[in-house]
Structures are given as structure tokens and as C-alpha cells.
Amino acid sequence: MHVFVTGATGWVGSAIVEDLIGAGHQVTGLARSDDKAALLTATGAQVVRGTLDDETLLQQTASNADAVIHTAFNHDFSKFLENVAQDQRVIETLGGALAGSDRPLIVTSGLSGLPAGAVETDEPNPASPRKSENAAKALRARGVRAATVRLAPSVHGVGDHGFIPILVRLARQTGVSAYIGDGRNEWSGVHRLDAAKVYRLVLEQGVTEPVYHAVADDAAPFKGIAETIGRQLALPVVSREREHFGWFANMAGGNMAASSERTRALLGWNPVGPSLLTDIDQPDYYT
Incomplete structure (x- = not known):
């Protein structure tokens, strides 16, 4: 083709x-x-x-x-x-x-x-x-x-220049790795x-x-993303108001968990890459 x-x-x-x-x-x-x-x-x-x-x-x-x-x-x-x-x-x-x-x-x-x-x-x-x-x-x-x-x-992997690097840059600029509210809103990843x-x-x-x-990871809690970034950057992990995230607040506070059950069944798709939280919990992601 x-x-x-x-x-x-x-x-x-x-x-x-x-x-x-x-x-x-x-x-x-x-x-x-x-x-x-x-x-x-x-x-x-x-x-x-x-x-x-x-x-x-x-x-x-x-x-x-x-x-x-x-x-x-x-x-x-x-x-x-x-x-x-x-x-x-x-x-x-x-x-x-x-x-x-x-x-x-x-x-x-x-x-x-x-x-x-x-x-x-x-x-x-x-x-x-x-x-x-x-x-x-x-x-x-x-x-x-x-x-x-x-x-x-989050379409993740070393070399990522999407939403996770935005959060990493914000953490470095502000000195904290933050989440909104209780951080229980969820993101999916692949x-x-x-x-x-x-x-x-x-x-x-x-x-x-x-x-x-x-979608490979149905749901990763946003607080878990913030905790992983904080651990890798040796920064405190804290809850912040939406204003902390500026234009990115809707994404940071969004509930973007999803299922791919139908896609997997139709296509025979079996993702084999690391999960979002596993992938971002490595030093190479922060270089």
C-alpha cells in the first residue's frame, strides 16, 4: 500500500x-x-x-x-x-x-x-x-x-516533546511538581x-x-504523574490552584482516562511499551 x-x-x-x-x-x-x-x-x-x-x-x-x-x-x-x-x-x-x-x-x-x-x-x-x-x-x-x-x-517515550515535558518545565521553573485539588483526575497514555x-x-x-x-494505559492519576516528576527532579510535590498552570490548567485538571477495549478487539492490537508512569520514571526523560 x-x-x-x-x-x-x-x-x-x-x-x-x-x-x-x-x-x-x-x-x-x-x-x-x-x-x-x-x-x-x-x-x-x-x-x-x-x-x-x-x-x-x-x-x-x-x-x-x-x-x-x-x-x-x-x-x-x-x-x-x-x-x-x-x-x-x-x-x-x-x-x-x-x-x-x-x-x-x-x-x-x-x-x-x-x-x-x-x-x-x-x-x-x-x-x-x-x-x-x-x-x-x-x-x-x-x-x-x-x-x-x-x-x-500523553504519547510518551524518551524524546517526548508533548504534555509531560510541559509539566517538567513548569516544575523546574516554579520549584514544585504540582497537581490540582486532590490530583485524582486521570490521564491515559500510550x-x-x-x-x-x-x-x-x-x-x-x-x-x-x-x-x-x-490508548494503552486506561488511567494514570495526575497526582501520580506529579509525584514521578517530583521524584526525578528532587522537588516537592504539592497541590496548587489552577492559576499555577496558566494556559495548561484545563489539561492539568482534565479527566482524560479512556478505554481502548473495542480498538484492541477489532485490530488485535496489543501494546507492549512501558506504561506512562514507568516510562517517565527514568532519568533519560529529563535530559
């Missing part, structure tokens, strides 16, 4: 590219710079140079692929709503290129705004500012074979290599569902 991957040099996308190629698939990845293109070429992938704003390039490349995986998203939170709008345009462009065919599109979303203990059949929160899943849903209504992979809030396998298995098994959960 020839798969076009956006975000192909990103934290999750790069793992997807390597997993697909390792399973014998052909990959074309989007790269916005020479150094990113070189990284992709080294994996054995083909490269198209461009950005998420190059709609004609995206449409042409998707049209020439057997399937598309969209993982790219600009995480500059200072212009989050602009990035959400860009993401929606990209999904619509990719879906338009696949319309009228049986070729699948997999988009990426998260668990924020879903009920605690969410399952794959739970609908996304209509008030959520990110519209990736709703865009995929609109494409399905038009007959496009689109699906969403919901990633756990190792990046296990997450990558979900995308491949979805493609190989025919994209039969609208939503899949890349």
Missing part, C-alpha cells in the same frame, strides 16, 4: 512512517524543509516538499496514494484557533482528493472534552475548539472512507511506537470504524 503521511517527521508521524515501511508499505511524507526531507529520505520514504497551506500539492499527493494518514498539527498555542482552522481545511482538502474512491483517510484527534472513561462510540464534545474529528465525520457523510484515531493525552501500530492496523484491516483509541 502506498500511504501519504502528513506530519511525517513529527513525534507520532515519524513512528508511523517507520512502522509502515517496516511492514512493507510504501510511504510518501510531507516535509517543509531540507533537514526534514533528509530525515524522511533516510527512513526509505519518498518526500514531497511543502506545507499544510499548499492545498494543490496536498490534493495531488493524496490523489496518487492508496491511503492518507494526517497527523500534522501546528502546536503553537498562541494562535490555536488559526491552527484549528488550518487543520480543518487540510482534512477537507485531503478528503476531497479521495472522494468517489474507496481509499481511506485517517485523521488524528485527542480525548479532551470526552467523558471520563470514554469509549470509541462516544461522540466528540461539540464545544471542543479542535475540529479534526468533526471534519472526518462530515467527510464520512459525503461517502469518504474517513476515520479518526484518538490519541491519549507509547509512541504502540500508537504508530494502531494507524497501520486500521489501514490493513480496512478502516471499518469511525473512531479508534490509541
Whole structure:
């Protein structure tokens, strides 16, 4: 299968590219710079140079692929709503290129705004500012074979530059590793290599569902995350008000536990990576 991957040099996308190629698939990845293109070429992938704003390039490349995986998203939170709008345009462009065919599109979303203990059949929160899943849903209504992979809030592994490093930086800046209230709100997690396998298995098994959960750890208490960070940094672990976390307060106080029971049963997916709390309890995570 020839798969076009956006975000192909990103934290999750790069793992997807390597997993697909390792399973014998052909990959074309989007790269916005020479150094990113070189990284992709080294994996054995083909490269198209461009950005998420190059709609004609995206449409042409998707049209020439057997399937598309969209993982790219600009995480500059200072212009989050602009990035959400860009993401929606990209999904619509990719879906338009696949319309009228049986070729699948997999988009990426998260668990924020879903009920605690969410399952794959739970609908996304209509008030959520990110519209990736709703865009995929609109494409399905038009007959496009689109699906969403919901990633756990922590896609972890050494080299992580997601939400756990945000908490690590905040702890170093403030001198405490903090949680909100009693810290009993829960996050789910997944190792990046296990997450990558979900995308491949979805493609190989025919994209039969609208939503899949890349969730290996159903629930890790946020206080446990704070305690692990505090232990590794030799800092006190304390409860703080939401203001301590600034713009990250909704995430720090969020209940983002979820089940992947249906995804595991459908795909035969058996994550083998370390749990979230085990993975972040190693010195290499803090270098």
C-alpha cells in the first residue's frame, strides 16, 4: 500500500512512517524543509516538499496514494484557533482528493472534552475548539472512507516533546511538581511506537470504524504523574490552584482516562511499551 503521511517527521508521524515501511508499505511524507526531507529520505520514504497551506500539492499527493494518514498539527498555542482552522481545511482538502474512491483517510484527534472513561462510540464534545474529528465525520457523510484515531493525552517515550515535558518545565521553573485539588483526575497514555501500530492496523484491516483509541494505559492519576516528576527532579510535590498552570490548567485538571477495549478487539492490537508512569520514571526523560 502506498500511504501519504502528513506530519511525517513529527513525534507520532515519524513512528508511523517507520512502522509502515517496516511492514512493507510504501510511504510518501510531507516535509517543509531540507533537514526534514533528509530525515524522511533516510527512513526509505519518498518526500514531497511543502506545507499544510499548499492545498494543490496536498490534493495531488493524496490523489496518487492508496491511503492518507494526517497527523500534522501546528502546536503553537498562541494562535490555536488559526491552527484549528488550518487543520480543518487540510482534512477537507485531503478528503476531497479521495472522494468517489474507496481509499481511506485517517485523521488524528485527542480525548479532551470526552467523558471520563470514554469509549470509541462516544461522540466528540461539540464545544471542543479542535475540529479534526468533526471534519472526518462530515467527510464520512459525503461517502469518504474517513476515520479518526484518538490519541491519549500523553504519547510518551524518551524524546517526548508533548504534555509531560510541559509539566517538567513548569516544575523546574516554579520549584514544585504540582497537581490540582486532590490530583485524582486521570490521564491515559500510550507509547509512541504502540500508537504508530494502531494507524497501520486500521489501514490493513480496512478502516471499518469511525473512531479508534490509541490508548494503552486506561488511567494514570495526575497526582501520580506529579509525584514521578517530583521524584526525578528532587522537588516537592504539592497541590496548587489552577492559576499555577496558566494556559495548561484545563489539561492539568482534565479527566482524560479512556478505554481502548473495542480498538484492541477489532485490530488485535496489543501494546507492549512501558506504561506512562514507568516510562517517565527514568532519568533519560529529563535530559
